[in-house]
Amino acid sequence: MSLFRRLFHRRPPQGLVEISDNIFVFNHCFSTDFFEEDELKPYIGGILKQLIGRYSIDSFMVFNFEGSKKDNQIACIFSDFDMSVMGYPRNYEGCPLLTMEMIHHFVRSSESWLSLGQDNFLLIHSEQGGWPVLAFALAALLLYLRRYNNERKALEMVYKQAPPGLVEHFSPLNPAPSQMRYLKYVSRRHMSPEQWPPADRMINLNCVIIRGVPNFDGKGGCRPILQIYGPDPFAPNDKSTKVLFSTPKTSDSVQLYTQEDSEIIKFNARCPVQGDVVMECISLDENFEHEVMVFRVMFNMAFIEDNLLLLDRDQIDILWDTKLRFPVDFRVEVPLNSCILYTFFTCTFHLHM
CATH class of the missing domain: 3.90.190.10 (Protein tyrosine phosphatase superfamily)
Incomplete structure (x- = not known):
């Protein structure tokens, strides 16, 4: 040629x-x-x-x-x-x-x-x-x-x-x-x-701890709720995502946290998770009528080491103009407990041909 x-x-x-x-x-x-x-x-x-x-x-x-x-x-x-x-x-x-x-x-x-x-x-x-x-x-x-x-x-x-x-x-x-x-x-x-990708495993997500209160009410505080999405770990053949945990939008479950009075926010999730997980934190207004996304993260359980996921404010997905609403030392901690069940990735999802 x-x-x-x-x-x-x-x-x-x-x-x-x-x-x-x-x-x-x-x-x-x-x-x-x-x-x-x-x-x-x-x-x-x-x-x-x-x-x-x-x-x-x-x-x-x-x-x-x-x-x-x-x-x-x-x-x-x-x-x-x-x-x-x-x-x-x-x-x-x-x-x-x-x-x-x-x-x-x-x-x-x-x-x-x-x-x-x-x-x-x-x-x-x-x-x-x-x-x-x-x-x-x-x-x-x-x-x-x-x-x-x-x-x-x-x-x-x-x-x-x-x-x-x-x-x-x-x-x-x-x-x-x-x-x-x-x-x-x-x-x-x-x-x-x-060993790639690693063995997929079911893990107990005990709680989510937020250190440092972000300012989403304009007064140095927020009314956060947490939602966790992922596949049902007890239905391995079902590839659809489910709501694995969600904070009820009630006055008993949602409270105001302020930077002046609070150092941590804790959600007791206690739910089994597996595979790809999406975690969203949303802040509500005082009437529970309007909400704004605080952060969202996606992660895969098989890659988490030492049964602990640690994230700072540069490792979470946030609205483009809200970084300064988070304290410099803002952290998200997700402690986990391993379960016995192990599976492996297999390419069984349906492609549209």
Whole structure:
């Protein structure tokens, strides 16, 4: 092949961005301007025709981070070109992240496909609002493939592919702390490949202790409630999330904590948890009519060491403009007790093909 032809083939077709070698993303995913339904098909179809002019249809593995619509227009568009699509959700209980099981499937599938030959490519698309989880998934893949060895640099590199403020546009909370946590989970694979991902286990979440009262009432206090979401540890075949714990919105259960009078806030959850867990702390007003998100975190129980999860204010997902409402020494402590039940990650979730 001549030098000119090699250069021609290395240049991504118009409408695609090459994030890394052989990893293409549709460029409209980096924008707030999304196509109407009648515009999307000719747009994607035009790009696919360019690709098919250069490569075989069989050269591409296609991923899509889906929206909320049940009828998947993206899958229909690709099916017209005899290309199947693997679909992933764009959030997990509001967090723009994938579960560890889905991450495992995504990175393993991608690695296997790319390793088959230099003319194999990944073609990745996200529907409207999917940029935050797409950015995370790309960073996770680059770390898994060892194309980056620093979690923060990988995530920042992907973020920079889009205009400033795009994550803020689609996510009311800054998702970077939880995304960084999961990227570190991915990086641990290189430390002990034979033990990654680690055995999943059921754990008793005893309580949640907050040290340092955040200011969410404008007077140095808050009326917090706690909610914990995750899979039912007693129903391993049910992949849906459940409310594992929730503070009742009653005057007996919700009280005012102030920075002047209180040093800690404690929630006695006493619930078994397993796998990927989302924990939200919400502050209510004095009439229990309005609420504001204090923080949200997502974590995986299999990666917690020494039965204790410790988080400071830089390790929780918060509203973009609320960091100064938290004391500098703010901490969240989640003590745990191990249970006997152990399981292993298996890629059994249903992909939309």
